[in-house]
Amino acid sequence: MSTFPNPPRVQVLADIDSTPQFAPSKTTVSDILTPDALQFVALLHRSFDDRRKKCLENRQAVQRDIDAGGAQIAQNGGDASGVKLFQLPTETQRVRDDVSWQGAVPAPGLAERHSEITGPPLRNMLVNALNAPVSTYMVDFEDSAAPTWANCVYGQVNLFDAIRDQIDFRTPRKEYKLRAPFASLPTILVRPRGWHMLEKHVTVDGIPVSASLFDFGLFFYHNARKLVELGKGPYFYLPKMEHYLEARLWNDVFNVAQDVLGIARGTVRATVLIETLPAAFQMEEILFELRAHSAGLNCGRWDYIFSTIKRLRNVPGHVLPDRQHVTMKAPFMDAYVQRLIEVCHRRGVHAMGGMAAYIPIKNDERANSAALAQVRADKERELNKGHDGSWVAHPALAPICNEVFHSMGTPNQIHFRPECNVQAVDLLNTRISQGGVTVEGIRQNLSIGLQYMEAWLRGSGCVPINNLMEDAATAEVSRCQLYQWVTHRVKLSDTGDVVTPDLTQSILEEQVSELSAKSPLGKDNKFELAAKYFLPEIRGEKFSEFLTTLLYDEILTLKTSRL
Structure with missing residues (x-):
């Protein structure tokens, strides 16, 4: 019998009996897309989809204001004086001035996050990542996972199996086996797709569901209690937000989800990726909205560069050079990092570093050594700036990240409060002296x-x-x-x-x-x-x-x- 009264009409417009991506699993797609699990997703959809759409509309209103500012600058012959493209929200001054509030104390399995590996929830990649010598593992339904129906639903199957120690499998070429029980392996944080995406294979009352609510809802419904029992979650990474109201929306989703399943509020923890230019001006507000559920902020560097170009694309004076010249030393990137670390540590939460995108280079020892040296230099820069840990894309890079961040001697350096005088103008300083466009x-x-x-x-x-x-x-x-x-x-x-x-x-x-x-x-x-x-x-x-x-x-x- 359904635990939800008056269940909404849910349609699954996809094959639920397709062949698994890898060797047979004890769990099927039907075990994930149960009537009650879908009713849970539908409840979240009905409760929050209108607010989600309003948040997306707000993004475009902001873009129109930026474009108008850019047109004014162009009309003035490139003179940007008097044009305010971004500023700290005036209505939340009290949040920034209040020195008393803090984020949540690190949850079990999240105090030490020296090295975080990331990757999509493919069955083989889940096993490899959980076997890696890392602290935590960001399981990604977003930027590193193409959202095919198979990838999304079998990602849920694979996570369900991993959490229950039943993910081991064998192919004709290789055996994949967890090196230890899940409870003693790296802590997982799941990144659902962003607010802008839909899951068109599932509709509620004829409307496609939010991909964010679909990914979060299925994972939470099936695994939240089990993760609480193991003392390992449920924990999340939240992508692509551009406004503190989007963080408030996630916080309300967490509260409703916890209430419906009878899980104490504050059990969920979420790290927010500050990977959009608008969010850089609202870091404190975003933390404030999620404070009972907060696990800190992360420097999503590549998306941040993307967002900076995207939002300023029509504004004269903000053209960036060839990609290789846009490094973390660029003024706008350095200012963003400084502000994130200072805000996080002042509010008592983690400030996580960005992705080392290098992968091992086979059959070229010199090139491989040079790449690893760049990874080490990048992680040392992050440590010295004040980050509490960082990301890697490949298990082979984890030892470097571990060695660098273990040297701090503590699980984190939240106690480190760097001085920071970053102003709005610094976050918009996209002038890079070296390099051009070629x-x-x-x-x-x-x-x-x-x-x-x-x-x-x-x-x-x-x-x-x-x-x-x-x-x-x-x-x-x-x-x-x-x-x-x-x-x-x-x-x-x-x-x-x-x-x-x-x-x-x-x-x-x-x-x-x-x-x-x-x-x-x-x-x-x-x-x-x-x-x-x-x-x-x-x-x-x-x-x-x-x-x-x-x-x-x-x-x-x-x-x-x-x-």
């Missing part, structure tokens, strides 16, 4: 964007390219830079030519031809399809909020309703 920079962005989009369309959300693990965020940087360079008719530093739509299109066509010819899939590759969506973006004819929403309908596998 033909090679255009080629690199087009190549990365095409390769990532092509793989995403085939169901892969994390793609090794040029010895880096690329995800949606890095592909977004490539796309946004191309749009920005074309829109502002940037002059190339190597040839003196101006970046025009025809120039980017001609190089795009060359890249499609080259990549298609080298593809191991032959004519079955999807480079032409990727280019069809990429072309108007890199010509500056349109700008989509996200590549993932732009491409999503191409990976839908809708079926007749099953419920």
Whole structure:
């Protein structure tokens, strides 16, 4: 019997009996998509979807204000004086002035987070990540996971099995086995998809559900009690937020979910990725809204670069150079890091570092050693700035991260309160002295964007390219830079030519031809399809909020309703 009165109408427009991605599991998709689990997701949808939509509308209102400021600057011949693109919210001054409030005390399994590995919930990757020598594991339904129906539902199956020590499996080539019981392995934090995404394979009363509520709801419903019993959660990472009202929305979701399942409020903990430019101006407010559930903030560096370009794309004076020159030493990036650490530690929570995207380079010891040295230097920079831990994309990088952060001698350095005088103008200081925009920079962005989009369309959300693990965020940087360079008719530093739509299109066509010819899939590759969506973006004819929403309908596998 359902535990929910007057259950809403739920339709699953997808196959619930498909073949598992890997060896047989004791758990099926039907075990995840139970009537009661779907009713739980539907309850969350009915309670919060209208507020979610209003938050998304607010993002576009903010963008219109920024564009108006950019138009005024252009009209004034580039003079930005008197134009305020961003500022700290005046209505929340009391939150920033109140010195008494603090975030939650670190929950069990979250006090020490020196090294966090990230990756999608594929069965083999779950086993490898849980076996890695890391403190925590961010299981990602977002940027490193293409949201195919199979990836999303089998991700839930795989997490269900891992938490219950039944994820081991064997393939013809390899056996995958957890090195210890789940309770003694790295603590997991699940990252659901962002507020902007839908799960169109499931509708409530004819309306597609929020992907955020779908991912969170299924995981919480099936695993929250078990994780509490193990003393390991439930814990989450929250992506892509742009306003403190979006954090308030998540906090209310947590409270309702805990109340419905009879779990004490405050059991849930969530780390917020500060990976959008608007959120950098509302760090304290975001922490305040989630304070009973807060596990700190994280520097989502690649998405932050993407968001900075996206939100300032039409503002003169904010054009960034080739991607390799946009480092953590850039003024706007350094200011963002300083502010995040100072705010987190003053409010008693973790300040987590960003991703080391390097992966081991096989058959080239010199190049591999150079890459590992860069990882170490990056982690040492984060430690010295005041971060409490950091991210890696590959288990082989975990020992470096551990060695660097273990040297602090304590589980964290929340006690460290660095001085910080970052102002709004510092967060908007995108002037980078070295480097310019080059033909090679255009080629690199087009190549990365095409390769990532092509793989995403085939169901892969994390793609090794040029010895880096690329995800949606890095592909977004490539796309946004191309749009920005074309829109502002940037002059190339190597040839003196101006970046025009025809120039980017001609190089795009060359890249499609080259990549298609080298593809191991032959004519079955999807480079032409990727280019069809990429072309108007890199010509500056349109700008989509996200590549993932732009491409999503191409990976839908809708079926007749099953419920």
